[in-house]
Amino acid sequence: MVWLYVLPVSAVFLFVFVGPLIYTAWTALHETSYYQIGKFSGLNSFVRLFSDSDLPSRIWTTLVFSLGALVIALPAGLLSAIVLNNLHRFKRSVRSLFLLPWLMSQATAGTIWLWFLNPNYGPASAITKSLGFGPTDVFSTPTSALVAVTLMTAWWSYPQAMLLFLGALQTIPEELRESLKMDGGGIRHQFVNITLPYLRNTIVSVVVVLLMLYVQMVTIILVTTRGGPIGSTETLSMRVYNQMFDKFDLSGASATAILLFAVNIVLTLVAIRFRRKESL
Amino acid sequence: MSITTPRQRRLGSFIRAVPAWAYIILSAAVVLPPVAWIVSTSLKTGSGTLEFPPRWIPAPFSSEGYVGLLTSTNIRFFVNSLIYAGGSIVLALAICIPAAYVATRYRSRRMETLMTGILVLSMVPAIVVFIALYSMFVKTALINTYPMMIIVYTAIICGQTILFLRNFIENIPVEIEEAAAIDGCSRIQILWRIILPLIRPGIAAVAIFIFVFVWNDFLVGTVLATTEDMKTVQNGIVRYITTGFGSFWGLFAAFIVVAFIPVLSIFLAFQRWFVAGMTSGGVKG
Secondary structure: OOHHHHHHHHHHHHHHHHHHHHHHHHHHOOEEOOOEEEEEOOHHHHHHHHOOHHHHHHHHHHHHHHHHHHHHHHHHHHHHHHHHOOOOOOOHHHHHHHHHHHHHHHHHHHHHHHHHHOOOOOOHHHHHOOOOOOOHHHOOOOOHHHHHHHHHHHHHHHHHHHHHHHHOOOOOOHHHHHHHOOOOHHHHHHHHHHHHHHHHHHHHHHHHHHHHHHHHOOHHHHHOOOOOOOOOOHHHHHHHHHHHOOOOOHHHHHHHHHHHHHHHHHHHHHHHHOOOOOOO | OOOOHHHHHHHHHHHHHHHHHHHHHHHHHHHHHHHHHHHHHHHHOOOOHHOOOOOOEEEEOOOOOHHOOOHHHHHHHHHHHHHHHHHHHHHHHHHHHHHHHHHHHHHHHHHHHHHHHHHHHHHOOOOHHHHHHHHHHHOOOOOOOHHHHHHHHHHHHHHHHHHHHHHHHOOOOHHHHHHHHHHHOOHHHHHHHHHHHHHHHHHHHHHHHHHHHHHHHOOOHHHOOOOOOHHHHHHHHHHHHHOOOOHHHHHHHHHHHHHHHHHHHHHOHHHHHHHHHHOOOOOOO
């Protein structure tokens, strides 16, 4: 029986994904106190979610965080891949350098920046103080905290974009570059006429991969700001975590989780559509 | 067409390399400072970490941070992470290899639907299912158990594992299996005796990927392990900051360095497989 071979995997997925998703939908439709499910409440928790005056700002934070990190990580990843692909000496060392942030865990990436930016003892503070500015107290004001976690996330994730681009760059036939060189095309010419068109599908799939990563990012925010100060770094994912483990509001967290799930489904559909061309 | 001497050409390629190296130096300036700062902090004395303005070269050098790591709690974090990683590698391979095999060789519409379903599910944000898993586990005895942790880790990486293994199995010529079938091999024998030895490099890459994923994961340990004796290495790192008092920064930095060593050595030893395994799915971070 062929199906016996996929039975264990299916069982694990039913247990860890399908069951909890149904359970989440179920709890979103009920009143909960602490982690106990009470009586049926219809769409109440969704009404509560969408009438919450904080929701627009959380969606805005999610957008700024995701698009901000994307706008940095995508060009950095592409540029790193192109530089690496054209490099003839020290290739291994440079690749290790580029990959270093991503080899670290998210918890490490978050906490080492936390220590580097520490207002009392960190070297960043020493530099800003010697330049006549105050200490680098970035995590205490809303805007600078959001900028900081966004930059840290971009810093950690750009190598992932680089690796995907690197894989695609290696499929560009060498003859194509050679023939362009014969015609006297410069580097810019080569980039616009060969590299970019070749990478079009890859760019789309990298955008999707990164957006999915950013939309579900919890760890880097959790270890640095926990969503604060005053909710300024609380993305939708972080909000799910805080509602669940800070406010013990199971049905509220479930409703937000369903919203997050819907966002993710849209991204997944785009990912699947482009999966056939590139290995996502 | 102009004629260039080798010397001019060397000069030309040197000039062309300037922007690339400018970019590399800029990257180093963005990537390295926090890393150097952590290594420096890990070699300082307790009071040395609280100096301001800070020194980059510790004076005096001290192994205080590293010696201080040897507590039973910290060792437990490392042992736990090893158990979770090892268990996940074994379980994921045991359930994903058969699935990847039949999904590659016995294609049907229903099989494709199942595989797409698994892939889509594995892209669901972890936090979405974790809140349900937590509230289900916390009411039963399932929370804080090794098997549950391993099953959750396995589920998260299964989608990518299957995808990656399928690429390997697709490259094996079907003729080998057909010949074996004619000789009277059953399907399970073909999988065990022919496919398995041929996809060994793929298995190695997947094992590396799973190890690094589990070792570096923070969220599963945070949510589904509620007691200290079940937490992971990454929880151990953050624990210094959330519960630290006094001058804990030296210990914290030393812990980060030690926790990074396994991943770094695997990366340096198996660079090619490492990269192949990590980019196969690319979604989970």
